[in-house]
Amino acid sequence: xxxxxxxxxxxxxxxxxxxxxxxxxxxxxxxxxxxxxxxxxxxxxxxxxxxxxxxxxxxxxxxxxxxxxxxxxxxxxxxxxxxxxxxxxxxxxxxxxxxxxxxxxxxxxxxxxxxxxxxxxxxxxxxxxxxxxxxxxxxxxxxxxxxxxxxxxxxxxxxxxxxxxxxxxxxxxxxxxxxxxxxxxxxxxxxxxxxxxxxxxxxxxxxxxxxxxxxxxxxxxxxxxxxxxxxxxxxxxxxxxxxxxxxxxxxxxxxxxxxxxxxxxxxxxxxxxxxxxxxxxxxxxxxxxxxxxxxxxxxxxxxxxxxxxxxxxxxxxxxxxxxxxxxxxxxxxxxx
Amino acid sequence: xxxxxxxxxxxxxxxxxxxxxxxxxxxxxxxxxxxxxxxxxxxxxxxxxxxxxxxxxxxxxxxxxxxxxxxxxxxxxxxxxxxxxxxxxxxxxxxxxxxxxxxxxxxxxxxxxxxxxxxxxxxxxxxxxxxxxxxxxxxxxxxxxxxxxxxxxxxxxxxxxxxxxxxxxxxxxxxxxxxxxxxxxxxxxxxxxxxxxxxxxxxxxxxxxxxxxxxxxxxxxxxxxxxxxxxxxxxxxxxxxxxxxxxxxxxxxxxxxxxxxxxxxxxxxxxxxxxxxxxxxxxxxxxxxxxxxxxxxxxxxxxxxxxxxxxxxxxxxxxxxxxxxxxxxxxxxxxxxxxxxxxxxxxxxxxxxxxxxxxxxxxxxxxxxxxxxxxxxxxxxxxxxxxxxxxxxxxxxxxxxxxxxxxxxxxxxxxxxxxxxxxxxxxxxxxxxxxxxxxxxxxxxxxx
Numbered sequence: 108x109x110x111x112x113x114x115x116x117x118x119x120x121x122x123x124x125x126x127x128x129x130x131x132x133x134x135x136x137x138x139x140x141x142x143x144x145x146x147x148x149x150x151x152x153x154x155x156x157x158x159x160x161x162x163x164x165x166x167x168x169x170x171x172x173x174x175x176x177x178x179x180x181x182x183x184x185x186x187x188x189x190x191x192x193x194x195x196x197x198x199x200x201x202x203x204x205x206x207x208x209x210x211x212x213x214x215x216x217x218x219x220x221x222x223x224x225x226x227x228x229x230x231x232x233x234x235x236x237x238x239x240x241x242x243x244x245x246x247x248x249x250x251x252x253x254x255x256x257x258x259x260x261x262x263x264x265x266x267x268x269x270x271x272x273x274x275x276x277x278x279x280x281x282x283x284x285x286x287x288x289x290x291x292x293x294x295x296x297x298x299x300x301x302x303x304x305x306x307x308x309x310x311x312x313x314x315x316x317x318x319x320x321x322x323x324x325x326x327x328x329x330x331x332x333x334x335x336x337x338x339x340x341x342x343x344x345x346x347x348x349x350x351x352x353x354x355x356x357x358x359x360x361x362x363x364x365x366x367x368x369x370x371x372x373x374x375x376x377x378x379x380x381x382x383x384x385x386x387x388x389x390x391x392x393x394x395x396x397x398x399x400x401x402x403x404x405x406x407x408x409x410x411x412x413x414x415x416x417x418x419x420x421x422x423x424x425x426x427x428x429x430x431x432x433x434x435x436x437x438x439x440x441x442x443x
Numbered sequence: 444x445x446x447x448x449x450x451x452x453x454x455x456x457x458x459x460x461x462x463x464x465x466x467x468x469x470x471x472x473x474x475x476x477x478x479x480x481x482x483x484x485x486x487x488x489x490x491x492x493x494x495x496x497x498x499x500x501x502x503x504x505x506x507x508x509x510x511x512x513x514x515x516x517x518x519x520x521x522x523x524x525x526x527x528x529x530x531x532x533x534x535x536x537x538x539x540x541x542x543x544x545x546x547x548x549x550x551x552x553x554x555x556x557x558x559x560x561x562x563x564x565x566x567x568x569x570x571x572x573x574x575x576x577x578x579x580x581x582x583x584x585x586x587x588x589x590x591x592x593x594x595x596x597x598x599x600x601x602x603x604x605x606x607x608x609x610x611x612x613x614x615x616x617x618x619x620x621x622x623x624x625x626x627x628x629x630x631x632x633x634x635x636x637x638x639x640x641x642x643x644x645x646x647x648x649x650x651x652x653x654x655x656x657x658x659x660x661x662x663x664x665x666x667x668x669x670x671x672x673x674x675x676x677x678x679x680x681x682x683x684x685x686x687x688x689x690x691x692x693x694x695x696x697x698x699x700x701x702x703x704x705x706x707x708x709x710x711x712x713x714x715x716x717x718x719x720x721x722x723x724x725x726x727x728x729x730x731x732x733x734x735x736x737x738x739x740x741x742x743x744x745x746x747x748x749x750x751x752x753x754x755x756x757x758x759x760x761x762x763x764x765x766x767x768x769x770x771x772x773x774x775x776x777x778x779x780x781x782x783x784x785x786x787x788x789x790x791x792x793x794x795x796x797x798x799x800x801x802x803x804x805x806x807x808x809x810x811x812x813x814x815x816x817x818x819x820x821x822x823x824x825x826x827x828x829x830x831x832x833x834x835x836x837x838x839x840x841x842x843x844x845x846x847x848x849x850x851x852x853x854x855x856x857x858x859x860x861x862x863x864x865x866x867x868x869x870x871x872x873x874x875x876x877x878x879x880x881x882x883x884x885x886x887x888x889x890x891x
Contacts, residue, residue, distance in 0.1 A: 110691070110692060113692075113695075117688045120685075121685060175853060178773065178777060179773070179774060179777045179778070183853070254497075257497070257501070261501075262498070263708070263711075263746050264708045264746050265746070266711075266715070266746060266748035266750075268748070275721065276719075276721035282695065284694075284720075284721050286720055288719065289719070358719070359684050359685055359712060360712060362708055364498075365684065368684050400687075403688035404692060405675060405677060408677075415688075
């Protein structure tokens, strides 16, 4: 029973990341009709916002310590962070320690700006082109962004730990201790997802966007500039992916190709959930995350070796055979 | 008015005769060039450095490239000479190899066997390299080694730790300086016994490819010989990223030791996540839970940060060694690049010098003459103490380092400490040892 509960929790964690990425993908597809293969790269850039924040707080000046030597036998140059000099050692250390949560503040505008620039600078030129063209150009863009990050940050994973107060485990039952940060990630994701749904459901802006998703032409005839709103939705989708990336960094040390690892699975999530369906993307994200975790259990793997690698795709095949539009897909989406 | 009496037939005949005459010396030269693959004919000789410049092991690859470039400089007489000053063989004089200046081309393996083979193929066919060195993965090393065997050039392996590289997949044209999984197990065993006793229950997470399999087999054999029980071995996909669903079952498995047969980014992630799940704070069977990482690299240790503190592992070489060879290399490398070299950089540097030395001693670039010079060659002064390049399997035998994550690092490079230098006798094995059985070196191929 404990093992099952543990795998459900693990699944919810993975599912949270899948759901957030898939939510952004669906927002873009639903509003702009673009299949955005660069969305995984946006998740990765979000993660590197946390790395950048950590590095900014850790910017240092050198102090030569004559009592110690470096690997060449020269006096050791000790790095002292500027923030420790400005705010005192205690406050400086706390700032560095809290760089991941603090990165959220910077990530939202940065990612919205990147999303806006991507949409206005490149993707808008492909609205009327076939989906294959959109996939090719966004996939190419993802590779460019990935190599850009590799150039500046290197290829190795970079440790970006959670604040030290949240690094331990919390005792959920007598036998189960679960990492605190993973629970935080789940609740954070639920909060972001709820926020996006509330924004679309309860604001005038959201209402217009939903109307535009349902019938773009009619909304345009009413004199509403739907394109502007959709561009903003692209920015919001980028910010959601970025937030998913920032908060994921203590779970998975960021590296330049982490976006690609999530992209393919997130696309399967979108297809299983139903193209264009926001609730479908979220539900499928959590469902596939949990299934993937269960498939990794030794008991399951001993029955069907290798099932952990293919479970998501098997489920996708079964769902698409039985429900061709996915779990909550809408009629007419991607069926032309 | 002049008139020429050239007929069309006459011109063709004369042309054919003149052409044959002109071609005659070239035909003989061509025959001479075909004596072996890519025989260098000019004033230079070209090495091929095939390393991962993109992909998950790119940092290892870039460090290898730094060392290879340094080795070429030292061979050509540029810089302070590095390990040429401490190498027991004095055949190399810092004036190139057999009177030829050394140049090099680089390729990107991307840590993918097919990409690595294509890159090596291009270097052999287009760039005319006489030797290929590099690689940061056993899958890649085995693939490129096979290609070099077919093409008739020497492969001086870089970072490859699978038993299979000089076991069932060994080739007459391939040579490995780096240690292997068996040696890691043989070195770690006594240290683990001393540290953790004879009654432990070990759970293995193993990368699902040749390196992971052979390392797990070696470590399990070594720990089981101590009396430890192997509770479970779970194969994990390479590049899994989130290992939580593989780590969670460890919590209730009754195991008190987790052995991570992972490398590179996978090791960084699995170790970090194991620590996040509180494994190191756990008590099982009345013992403190412990984690072991059998194969370490400095770059991985830096990536894992504080999670690595107190964790045991093994290495082929480390920059903190105090012998003259190590100090010479660390000084050369450190002054050029501002950082200490990694283990993968060391092995590529040494392999490049060893190849050059073998060519000089053989007096020829012919791969079979070079192979003969390398076989059963004994040397010293390259950082690992007295070393033997065994002829039976082309594996180097030398001391192995047992390492531990440093508890209180003083700077970014001070991540690991040397616990023990395991003497070579303890890690030796017979060429027909069961973990290395099934292969055959075959005949050396010079491509003629």
